Amino acid sequence: MKVGIIGQGYVGLTISLFAAEHFEVIGFDNNVKVVDQLNQGNSHIEGVASSELFERVKTGKYRATNRGSELADVDLVVIAVPTPLTIDRQPDLTFIDSACKTIGENLKKSVLVINESTSFPGTLRSYIKPAVERYSKEKIEHMYAISPERVDPGRGDYNQENTPRLYAGLTTEASQRTREFYSKFCNHLVEVSSPEVAEAAKLFENTFRQVNIALVNEFAQIAHSLGISVYETLDAANTKPYGFMKFTPSAGVGGHCIPVDPTYLAAVAEKNGTPATFIRRANEVNLEMSKYIVDRVQADNGGSLRGKSVLVVGVAYKPNVADVRETAAELVIEHLRSRGAVVSWHDDVVGTWKGEASAPLAGADVAVVVTMHDSVKAADVVASAPYVFDTTGKLKGVHGL
Numbered sequence: 136m137k138v139g140i141i142g143q144g145y146v147g148l149t150i151s152l153f154a155a156e157h158f159e160v161i162g163f164d165n166n167v168k169v170v171d172q173l174n175q176g177n178s179h180i181e182g183v184a185s186s187e188l189f190e191r192v193k194t195g196k197y198r199a200t201n202r203g204s205e206l207a208d209v210d211l212v213v214i215a216v217p218t219p220l221t222i223d224r225q226p227d228l229t230f231i232d233s234a235c236k237t238i239g240e241n242l243k244k245s246v247l248v249i250n251e252s253t254s255f256p257g258t259l260r261s262y263i264k265p266a267v268e269r270y271s272k273e274k275i276e277h278m279y280a281i282s283p284e285r286v287d288p289g290r291g292d293y294n295q296e297n298t299p300r301l302y303a304g305l306t307t308e309a310s311q312r313t314r315e316f317y318s319k320f321c322n323h324l325v326e327v328s329s330p331e332v333a334e335a336a337k338l339f340e341n342t343f344r345q346v347n348i349a350l351v352n353e354f355a356q357i358a359h360s361l362g363i364s365v366y367e368t369l370d371a372a373n374t375k376p377y378g379f380m381k382f383t384p385s386a387g388v389g390g391h392c393i394p395v396d397p398t399y400l401a402a403v404a405e406k407n408g409t410p411a412t413f414i415r416r417a418n419e420v421n422l423e424m425s426k427y428i429v430d431r432v433q434a435d436n437g438g439s440l441r442g443k444s445v446l447v448v449g450v451a452y453k454p455n456v457a458d459v460r461e462t463a464a465e466l467v468i469e470h471l472r473s474r475g476a477v478v479s480w481h482d483d484v485v486g487t488w489k490g491e492a493s494a495p496l497a498g499a500d501v502a503v504v505v506t507m508h509d510s511v512k513a514a515d516v517v518a519s520a521p522y523v524f525d526t527t528g529k530l531k532g533v534h535g536l
Contacts, residue, residue, distance in 0.1 A: 147215035239270025283337035355384035387463030389452025425466035441475030446499035449506025
């Protein structure tokens with residue numbers, strides 16, 4: 136069986152490599168540079184092994200392309216493209232629409248179309264299927280299914296093989312064929328009653344995390360106002376063996392899921408006449424956390440940051456990955472610069488970002504720790520500036536949440 140996977144980012148490339156153990160895989164991506172790199176066996180994604188990719192390319196089990204015509208004779212196609220937010224933080228289905236256009240214009244026979252991209256309930260039935268049909272030059276009836284991705288970049292304990300996978304088709308046959316495909320490289324498949332249930336479940340998983348992170352971020356502010364340690368309080372609460380799940384405060388949320396998915400859920404709720412005030416407020420709390428942190432840093436430094444050199448430690452959205460999507464560090468840096476601080480950043484995992492390079496971990500007036508990679512020594516961070524504010528709770532003897 137020949138499989139086409141549209142999108143060769145964090146999700147698409149990972150799926151491609153697992154699927155290529157069992158099928159011939161064509162990875163489609165519009166980025167010519169990425170396609171050339173992949174066809175040389177070099178992964179452009181942190182944490183996706185180039186050795187595995189090189190082996191798949193060498194044996195002919197995988198190749199990348201930016202030409203939609205090369206998908207013409209595939210038997211199954213997976214949509215694995217980003218679903219970001221617009222500049223005004225509304226759902227943006229531009230990439231999904233582009234994928235539908237590629238499918239509609241190029242596939243010459245009936246196939247199973249599986250969407251892995253995260254979106255609001257109804258996307259498969261009411262957006263993807265009509266879009267593919269609209270773009271099709273010939274009247275071809277495809278089958279459609281959803282199996283939302285659950286990849287967590289940088290994790291070593293869970294991957295495509297051992298993470299339970301939800302799925303549902305628009306028809307019984309579509310569900311059956313989806314199970315047959317994923318069962319080749321996934322150990323635990325969970326069929327649900329409709330695509331809308333699968334789509335909603337994925338959104339709620341990350342909304343749950345967003346809301347609880349917002350709650351603990353708000354509690355960190357309360358604890359500080361009370362003069363008590365938020366971390367000691369959380370550890371105390373965590374001694375209860377039931378009814379409590381520990382989350383820790385941070386500079387905000389980042390990555391491709393938690394800052395984005397709740398907005399898709401809120402948008403579809405409001406479209407259907409149901410307010411999503413709790414979800415919207417959680418998002419606001421996490422976005423406002425960066426300002427709260429900079430307010431604290433400014434207050435501790437004589438009420439002004441103008442002219443002070445400030446080093447932000449860690450711009451990746453989470454430890455040990457080079458992913459900067461929706462990183463909280465961006466908002467922290469914006470607030471610091473708006474107050475006249477001279478800001479640089481250090482992150483040897485990211486290296487370069489927004490036209491800037493990682494600065495040395497030394498010589499600043501103020502250091503603000505947003506992300507701590509395992510490669511960074513705590514002692515070096517503490518010594519990098521006379522004043523250090525830690526948002527991670529990993530450093531001892533410094534200022535923090």
